[in-house]
Amino acid sequence: MVTYCGREHQAADWPQHKSECATFKRLGLKARFYNDEQMLAMFPLKDSRAGSSTTGAAGGGSEGSDAAGPATDVNDPAFVAALMSGSMPQQPGRPVPSGSVCGLCAKGGALTTTSCCQQPVCNNSHRYRIGTYSRNFCLRSHDRYTLCGSHGQEGCNTRRDWRDCNKCTREPRNGGSYDTANRLWLDLNTYNFCPLLEKDVPRHSLCSTCDSCGGKYVSRVEGSATTGQGTICTRCSEGLFGGGTGF
Numbered sequence: 001m002v003t004y005c006g007r008e009h010q011a012a013d014w015p016q017h018k019s020e021c022a023t024f025k026r027l028g029l030k031a032r033f034y035n036d037e038q039m040l041a042m043f044p045l046k047d048s049r050a051g052s053s054t055t056g057a058a059g060g061g062s063e064g065s066d067a068a069g070p071a072t073d074v075n076d077p078a079f080v081a082a083l084m085s086g087s088m089p090q091q092p093g094r095p096v097p098s099g100s101v102c103g104l105c106a107k108g109g110a111l112t113t114t115s116c117c118q119q120p121v122c123n124n125s126h127r128y129r130i131g132t133y134s135r136n137f138c139l140r141s142h143d144r145y146t147l148c149g150s151h152g153q154e155g156c157n158t159r160r161d162w163r164d165c166n167k168c169t170r171e172p173r174n175g176g177s178y179d180t181a182n183r184l185w186l187d188l189n190t191y192n193f194c195p196l197l198e199k200d201v202p203r204h205s206l207c208s209t210c211d212s213c214g215g216k217y218v219s220r221v222e223g224s225a226t227t228g229q230g231t232i233c234t235r236c237s238e239g240l241f242g243g244g245t246g247f
Contacts, residue, residue, distance in 0.1 A: 016204050017086050017204070018205050019215075019216050020204065020206065022198070023207050023216040023217060023218065024218075025180060027218060027221050027222060029218070029221070030056060031057040032190070034195065035198060036197045036198050039195065039197070040197075042194065043117075043194035044163050045161045045163060046161055052113075053178070064080055078161055085129065088219060093107065095113075096111045096112065096113055097120075097161075100120040101120065102120060102121050102122045102138050103119045103120055103121060104121060104122070104141075104142065104190070104191060104193070104194050105122060105138055106109060106139040107122060109122065110123045110124065111123055112139065114139065114143075114148075114149070114193075116140055116143075116148050116149055116162070116210075117148055117193060117194075119193045120138060121138045121139045121142060122137070123139060124137055124138070124139070125137050125139045125140040126139055135191070138191075141191040142158050142191050142192070142193075145189060145191045145220075146187075146189065146191050146192045147162050147168045147169070147183070147186045147187055147196075148162045148193070148194075149191075150186075151165065151168055155167070156168055159232075163194075163196060163197055163200075169187065169200050170200065171197055180202070180205050181205060181206060181207055181208040181218070181219065182208070182220060183220055184196070184201065184205055184206055185206075185218065185219075185220040185221075186220075187201070188201070205230040206218070208224065208231065208233075210231075210232050210235075210236055211230030211231055211232055212227075212229050212232040212233070212236040213230050213232075213233065213235070213236050214228070215235070216231055217233040217234070219231075222234055224237070225237035225240075227240065
C-alpha cells in the first residue's frame with residue numbers, strides 16, 4: 001500500500017508503481033506492513049554484538065559465543081559425507097527461556113538464539129543438506145540471507161546495530177539497481193526478526209531492472225544471470241542459454 005499527498009503525484013508515480021506491483025503479484029509476494037515506531041519499541045537499536053572484534057582478527061572472539069563445533073575440514077571425507085547427507089552434529093544451543101517459540105516460524109522444539117540479535121530460533125541447521133539450497137532452516141536462513149546475520153563481514157562496525165550501520169544499510173555492494181534491490185531484499189525479507197527502518201528504504205528500489213528487456217524482477221526470488229549485456233532476468237537468460245540461469 002502506498003499513500004500520496006495528491007492526485008498529481010499519484011498520476012506521476014503510477015507508471016513505475018504499476019510495474020513493481022505487477023512483479024510482486026506475478027511472484028506471489030505479499031507485504032507485511034510496519035512502522036518504525038512499532039519496530040523500535042519491540043527491537044530497540046542496541047549494540048547487537050557488544051564485545052566482538054570490529055576487525056575479525058583471530059582471537060578477538062565475542063561474548064556469549066558458541067562452544068567450538070565440529071571440525072569443518074572440506075578435505076575430511078567424514079565431514080563431507082555428513083554435510084552431504086544432512087547428518088551433521090547439532091550445534092550447542094544457547095539458553096532459551098521456557099515456553100519460547102522460534103521468532104521466524106513460531107514453532108517450538110529444539111531452539112537456540114541467534115548470535116547476532118539473540119532471538120529464539122529453530123536449532124536445526126545440522127539437518128541441512130548441501131546443494132539443496134533449502135530455506136526451511138530458520139537459523140541458517142537468518143545467518144545467510146539477512147544483513148543482521150552477516151553484519152560485520154563487510155568490514156563494518158559490529159558494535160553498532162545493523163540497522164544503524166551505514167555500510168550495511170546505505171551502500172550498494174557494487175553500485176546499480178541490481179545491487180540495491182538485492183541489498184534491500186536482505187534487509188526486508190521474512191528471515192529477519194525486524195526489518196530495515198522504513199525511513200531508510202528508498203522508493204522504487206525493491207525490484208531489479210533487466211539490462212536486456214528493461215523488465216522488473218526480484219533476483220533473490222526468481223534468479224538472474226550475468227552476461228556481456230549486464231545482469232538479466234531469467235526470461236531473457238532462457239533465450240540465451242536455453243534455460244540456464246545464475247543465482
